[in-house]
Amino acid sequence: MLEQRIQQHFIDSADLKYQAAQTLSTPIAAAVQAMLACVTSGGKVLACGNGASAAEAQQFAAFCVAGFERERPELAAMALTADSTLLTAGPGGAQDPGSQQFARQVRALGQAGDLLLALSVSGNDANLLAATEAAHERDMTVVVLTGRNGGQLGAVLRETDVLISVPHDRAARVREVHALVLHCLCDGVDAQLLGEQEIPL
Ligand SMILES: O=C(CO)[C@@H](O)[C@H](O)[C@H](O)[C@H](O)COP(=O)(O)O
Numbered sequence: 310m311l312e313q314r315i316q317q318h319f320i321d322s323a324d325l326k327y328q329a330a331q332t333l334s335t336p337i338a339a340a341v342q343a344m345l346a347c348v349t350s351g352g353k354v355l356a357c358g359n360g361a362s363a364a365e366a367q368q369f370a371a372f373c374v375a376g377f378e379r380e381r382p383e384l385a386a387m388a389l390t391a392d393s394t395l396l397t398a399g400p401g402g403a404q405d406p407g408s409q410q411f412a413r414q415v416r417a418l419g420q421a422g423d424l425l426l427a428l429s430v431s432g433n434d435a436n437l438l439a440a441t442e443a444a445h446e447r448d449m450t451v452v453v454l455t456g457r458n459g460g461q462l463g464a465v466l467r468e469t470d471v472l473i474s475v476p477h478d479r480a481a482r483v484r485e486v487h488a489l490v491l492h493c494l495c496d497g498v499d500a501q502l503l504g505e506q507e508i509p510l
Pocket residue numbers: 359360361362428429430431432433434
């Protein structure tokens with residue numbers, strides 16, 4: 310029955326979030342500290358991902374610049390997923406396997422102290438691996454959100470990078486938790502910058 314199927318989504322999503330609250334709070338706190346260090350020293354966040362994760366990257370950049378739940382000064386952030394001309398320009402554009410266009414933007418815009426935020430369920434996308442390599446070339450910190458085990462992205466991170474891997478195999482569940490993680494990042498940064506306070510409804 311359809312209602313039961315829908316209810317099961319709510320139950321499964323809540324179960325995963327409950328289960329992940331404890332294990333993910335430590336890497337999320339580390340990501341908040343990395344982001345704070347970046348934005349308070351004049352750095353910027355570059356966010357990327359493919360498909361649904363591109364939308365989440367854009368949402369995150371919008372929260373940084375336009376605000377999350379509280380009034381605060383704008384934080385420097387941009388999504389690398391929003392320029393269709395650049396993303397489809399060849400060679401190395403969307404028509405080529407293993408697009409270089411995220412990596413190119415990182416090399417063009419990234420500076421030491423900036424932060425790359427990459428989102429991927431599998432953790433195996435070649436264009437995100439290339440962007441991570443470019444970020445390391447620029448001495449940027451990398452924060453990666455993935456599904457279970459982190460995939461290839463998890464394996465190339467440095468000690469100062471942060472891996473937030475959601476312990477589930479179903480893409481929809483992983484993306485739901487990614488959305489929650491991004492909210493935690495925004496709230497954590499706001500709390501550190503502005504002090505803890507009740508959020509009005
Ligand atoms: O986001 C959607 C559907 O909207 C997917 O089809 C998505 O484009 C693909 O899974 C991409 O390859 C992204 O994969 P992943 O990096 O999340 O593993």
